[in-house]
Structures are given as C-alpha cells and as structure tokens.
Amino acid sequence: MNNKTALLDIASQFALDGAIESIDSLGDGFINDTFIIHTAGDAPDYILQRKNKLVFPDVPGMMENIRKVSDHIRQRVIAEGGDPMREAMTVVPTHDGKLYHVDPDGEYWAVTVFIADTVAYNKADSPELARKGGEGIGKFQAQLADFNEPLVETIKGFHNIRHRFVQWDEALRRDAAGRVKDLSTEIGWIESRRTEMLDFWKLVEDGTIPTHVTHNDTKINNILFDQKGDVLCAIDLDTVMNSTSLNDFGDAIRSYANTGDEDDRDLTRVGLSLDMFRAYTDGYLSQRARQLTQSEIDHLAFSARYITFEQVLRFLMDYIDGDVYYKIKYPEHNLVRTHAQYKLLQSMEEQYPEMCAIVRETVAKYK
Ligand code: GN1
Numbered sequence: 001m002n003n004k005t006a007l008l009d010i011a012s013q014f015a016l017d018g019a020i021e022s023i024d025s026l027g028d029g030f031i032n033d034t035f036i037i038h039t040a041g042d043a044p045d046y047i048l049q050r051k052n053k054l055v056f057p058d059v060p061g062m063m064e065n066i067r068k069v070s071d072h073i074r075q076r077v078i079a080e081g082g083d084p085m086r087e088a089m090t091v092v093p094t095h096d097g098k099l100y101h102v103d104p105d106g107e108y109w110a111v112t113v114f115i116a117d118t119v120a121y122n123k124a125d126s127p128e129l130a131r132k133g134g135e136g137i138g139k140f141q142a143q144l145a146d147f148n149e150p151l152v153e154t155i156k157g158f159h160n161i162r163h164r165f166v167q168w169d170e171a172l173r174r175d176a177a178g179r180v181k182d183l184s185t186e187i188g189w190i191e192s193r194r195t196e197m198l199d200f201w202k203l204v205e206d207g208t209i210p211t212h213v214t215h216n217d218t219k220i221n222n223i224l225f226d227q228k229g230d231v232l233c234a235i236d237l238d239t240v241m242n243s244t245s246l247n248d249f250g251d252a253i254r255s256y257a258n259t260g261d262e263d264d265r266d267l268t269r270v271g272l273s274l275d276m277f278r279a280y281t282d283g284y285l286s287q288r289a290r291q292l293t294q295s296e297i298d299h300l301a302f303s304a305r306y307i308t309f310e311q312v313l314r315f316l317m318d319y320i321d322g323d324v325y326y327k328i329k330y331p332e333h334n335l336v337r338t339h340a341q342y343k344l345l346q347s348m349e350e351q352y353p354e355m356c357a358i359v360r361e362t363v364a365k366y367k
C-alpha cells in the first residue's frame with residue numbers, strides 16, 4: 001500500500017534527529033497503520049502512524065489532545081524524579097511545527113519517539129504482570145487527576161452505550177451486508193442486556209459516577225513494560241478523553257484476565273481468570289483505592305461486564321455492517337471475535353459475586 005519512497009517522503013516531513021535508515025511495519029493495531037523509523041547513530045527511533053481518518057474525524061484535535069496529555073504526564077514524571085523520555089510519550093512535530101502531516105492522498109500521519117528496551121505483550125502471562133499492569137493504569141489515572149484542559153471527543157460516544165445502541169439500531173435497520181437474518185441468536189445476546197447496560201450508563205449521565213480524563217483503550221498491548229516487568233507508560237493515546245475511569249479498569253480486565261484470546265476459535269479456552277482479576281485489581285487499587293468514590297468502587301466489577309458487553313456489540317455491529325471498522329484477517333473474523341467475547345462475558349456474569357467480593361477485600365486492604 002505504502003511504497004518505501006512515499007513512506008520516506010512522509011517521514012522526512014517530521015523534525016527527526018538522525019538520518020533515516022529504514023522504515024518497517026510494526027504491531028497489530030486494529031485501527032491505524034503503524035511503522036517504525038530506524039535512524040542512524042545515537043538518535044532515537046520513531047513511531048510513524050497513519051491515523052485512520054474514518055475512525056478519527058478530527059486528527060488535528062486528537063493530536064492536540066495527545067500532546068496536552070503527554071506534556072502533563074511528562075511534568076509529573078519529572079516532578080517525581082522519573083525519566084520523562086521513557087515514562088511519557090513524546091509527540092514529534094513536523095518541520096513547520098504541526099503535530100501531523102497530510103500526504104498528497106489526504107491521509108494523516110503522526111510521529112512519536114520510540115521507547116527502546118521495552119516489552120509489549122498481547123497476553124498477560126502471569127498474575128505478577130497483571131498486578132503491574134493494574135498499578136500502571138492506576139498511576140496513569142493518578143497522574144492525570146489534576147489535568148483540567150479541554151479535550152476534544154475524538155470518537156463520539158466511544159464508551160457511551162446509549163450512543164452505541166443508537167448505532168446498533170441503525171445497523172440492524174440498514175442490514176448493509178444482508179447478515180441479520182442469520183444472527184438471531186447473537187442479536188438476542190445484545191437485546192437481553194440492553195436495559196441493565198443502559199441502567200449503568202444512567203449513573204454516569206446523572207453524575208452519580210464521576211467522569212475524568214481516561215485512556216479508554218487499556219488492553220495489554222497498549223501498555224509498555226520495561227524488561228523488569230514494570231509499566232513505563234500507556235501508549236495509543238488516540239482515545240484519551242473524558243469518560244468514567246471505570247472503563248479503563250473494565251477494558252483492562254477484558255484483556256488481562258481472559259484465559260483465551262480475544263478472537264479465540266476454541267471457546268473452551270475463553271473465560272475470566274479470578275486469579276488474574278484479583279492481581280490486576282490489587283495493582284490498580286493500590287494506586288486508586290483512596291481516590292475513588294464509593295459509586296466507582298461499587299461498580300468496578302460491573303465495569304468489566306459493561307466493557308466486554310460493549311465489545312461484543314461493537315464486533316457484532318461491524319460484522320453486520322460488512323466489516324468496515326476493525327481490520328479483519330479472514331471473512332468471519334468479527335463473528336469469531338463476537339463469540340469469543342460473549343463467552344468471556346458469560347464467564348464474568350457467572351463469577352460476578354466472586355469478582356465483587358475481591359473488589360471489597362482489596363479496597364479494605366488499601367483504604
Ligand atoms: C481497537 O486500536 P486498538 O487496536 O488498540 C479499538 C478498541 C477495541 C480494541 C479491541 C479506537 O484498539 O476500542 O477495544 O480494538 N480502538 C478503537 O481489541 O476503536
């Protein structure tokens with residue numbers, strides 16, 4: 001898609017240190033295209049991303065969000081004696097000072113400094129790692145607790161289930177790919193939970209559950225760890241915006257505590273591990289127990305069900321729409337993802353009393 005000369009031309013628009021040696025494809029994101037720019041000598045390498053403008057209608061606004069949030073975190077890291085080049089993201093502007101470049105095809109590109117000697121995971125392989133992950137997101141939220149600059153909403157109603165149901169109802173009516181007739185079981189999974197999910201969201205709408213700056217996409221591969229297994233920083237800040245911080249907890253549990261893969265074809269592998277749930281919760285609450293409101297604590301366990309439900313809805317809706325949002329690797333991929341996430345949701349529903357008990361015990365430990 002992008003030939004080497006075009007990529008080189010794009011990369012050379014940015015104010016990089018060091019001569020560009022090569023540019024390679026990187027990672028497995030579902031939304032953007034990601035590359036690594038290798039440079040000569042001691043200069044850092046860089047991450048180059050083509051931002052998906054169908055998903056993010058206001059890339060300039062989004063890059064401004066990322067810059068503001070990264071700058072804030074950098075100040076906090078400096079104040080705490082940490083290494084700002086490793087514990088914060090650094091956005092690299094173009095030679096004319098913009099945070100993005102628009103190529104001749106109208107595509108949007110952005111660059112950040114690549115943080116070397118790090119480990120990224122697609123799965124949490126031990127409770128220790130899950131505990132560190134929870135601690136990392138807890139710290140991220142704590143670093144942003146006093147952030148009060150305005151942020152643009154990069155994706156409208158991103159974790160707002162009322163908005164998702166509006167999209168869902170439209171998708172069913174449109175039936176763009178003619179698939180609705182074969183999906184009555186799966187559609188039933190969504191409809192039977194509509195009321196309980198909207199009831200939860202009402203608590204956010206009426207202010208019972210407060211909103212803050214949150215990451216909104218905390219699956220494990222959006223977190224950078226160092227070689228010792230400690231969290232350095234959260235990457236993929238495209239969705240940083242105001243919402244309930246419960247979403248960051250719930251979305252992380254959806255990935256850290258799943259015994260299978262997000263798109264596992266073998267459903268017997270998929271389920272919620274209470275050990276991983278306990279470990280992540282322990283790390284998270286070690287940082288946050290004293291700041292959370294009672295309403296947040298009361299809904300922490302439910303937030304995992306909420307976000308997993310939303311993910312079932314989003315994968316199924318994209319399948320119904322004809323696979324227009326998420327990158328897929330084979331034709332049924334979104335349906336496979338739907339089934340695997342639904343299995344995880346059911347497992348959370350079955351173990352919900354235990355999840356709530358773990359939250360209560362852990363809060364008591366840190367309050
Ligand atoms: C997407 O961009 P990426 O791959 O980190 C998606 C998340 C989903 C996730 C599912 C902007 O995350 O919301 O939870 O896939 N990001 C966006 O794995 O939609």
Ligand code: MG
Pocket residue numbers: 029030221222236
């Ligand atoms: Mg990502």
